[in-house]
Amino acid sequence: MLKRPPISALLAALVLAALFLWLLFGDIQRFQSEPPESQEASTDSLPRIEFRQSHASSHQPQLVTQGQLEALREVTLLTRRDGRVAELPVEQGDSVEAGATLLVLSRDALDAQLERAEAQLELARAELSGAADLRRRDLISQPEYLRLQSSVSVAAAELAELRQSLDETHPTAPFDGVLDRLEVELGEVLQVGESYGRLIDDSRLKASAWVAQRRALELRPGLPVEVRLLDGSRLSGELSHVARRADEATRSFYIEAELDNPERRRLAGASATLSITLPERSVHRLSSALLELDERGQLQVKHLDEEARVVATPVELVEADAREAYVAGLPEEIRLITLGGGYVEPGDRVVAVPEPSADSAPDEESL
Incomplete structure (x- = not known):
């Protein structure tokens, strides 16, 4: 004869079954009356970057190169006939006018x-x-x-x-200048083609230099030039010549500038720094650290579009110094990524935060 389970055990089993059914049908009812939570990604999962508004502005770039100064006109004086030096009417260092007799041969x-x-x-x-x-x-x-x-x-x-x-027998000065060198003495016999001195006109100076081929296309005669000397003084002039052909060895182009020397300072042969003022350009000013190279080695800058997605635009480096770079090729106004650009790629959607400023605290913007 089978033994019946105790009544208390049956009662406990019924209670557990009822509780299970209540939990099961209660969740189903709730799922039927409440929509499921959205599966869209939270903004907390998007990368955060900082940006600032950047506006294009006019900039007058400078091309700086090293060169040297020469007298605008300089000639080595050579005899055109044999003869003995009979007279020396001009002494070394004297100023002479064009047509003045420099030497008399017998x-x-x-x-x-x-x-x-x-x-x-x-x-x-x-x-x-x-x-x-x-x-x-x-x-x-x-x-x-x-x-x-x-x-x-x-x-x-x-x-x-x-x-x-x-x-x-009495050679004359071909132009106004200074007899910078006199290399003969009275009674000395000269041969045809022998040098007897050097005449220099340094009322104007010529500054010469070489520039890289990528910068030569920006140059043309007439551009303003400022020359800085070793003592810090400056002379002003303009570009007078840009070579039509590059040097075969260096692939650089030869340039010349003419400068006024009203004080007739002794500067011919001295080294100098040339600053050439180039035509105005519309540029954005930014830190050099924000420049990147794309896969082709072209410089680019990252900024944001209207939907807070990353855009990488190729740019031309117009000028740069130790603090900032001036680039062309960007739209007139952009939201420039200033922090976090190295962690995002073009097309990425981001959480954009304005760059902190002294006047206001950052205001997060989820776009």
Whole structure:
């Protein structure tokens, strides 16, 4: 005969079953009356960045390069004939005007040769004059008459050469300047082509330098140039020449600028720093640390679009110094990512927080 379970055990089992059914049907009822929670991602899971409003502004970039100064006009003086130094009318360091005699060479037999050449020319002309009358009467042949004409031409050429040689015994200054070097003494014998001095016109100076090929396209004659000297003083002028062809070894371009030197300071041959003022550009100013390289090695800047998504825009570096960079190629106004840009990629949606300022605390913006 089977033994029945106690009544207390049956009662406990019924209570547990009822409790289970109540819990089960109660949750179903709640699920039917309340919608499930949204599965959209919380803003807490989005990366946070800081940004600031950046507005484009006009900027006058400067191209700075190292160069050297030279006198605008400088010439090494060379003799054009042999001769002994007879006079030195100008001393080393003297200022001279164009056409002033710098040196006098001895004439030696030049005067006698000149008198003989003048006589030869006079004789040849007289013979030709008499032959002309005979030729009209057919008393001399045409070849004989032409020979006499040739004699006049030869005598005239010899006389011109001797007169030129006479002029070359006292060479003159080709332009206003200073006789910077005088390398001969009285009585010294000079040969043709030998140097006897150097003439310099430093009332204006020429600054020369080389610039990288990527910057040469920005240059044109007429741009303002300021030259800073080693003592801190400055001279002003303008760009006068930009080479049309790069140097084969360095791929850089040669440039020249002309400068006023009203005080006639002794600056020719000195080194200097050239600052060339380039045409105005519309740029954004930002920290150099915010510049990045894309996959092609092009500079880019990250900023936000209207939906708080990251945008990377290629830029051109116009100018940079130790504190900031000036870049072109961005829209007129942007929300520039200033913090956290290294952790986000183009297209990412972010939580954007305005950059802290001295006037206001940051105000979180979930966009």
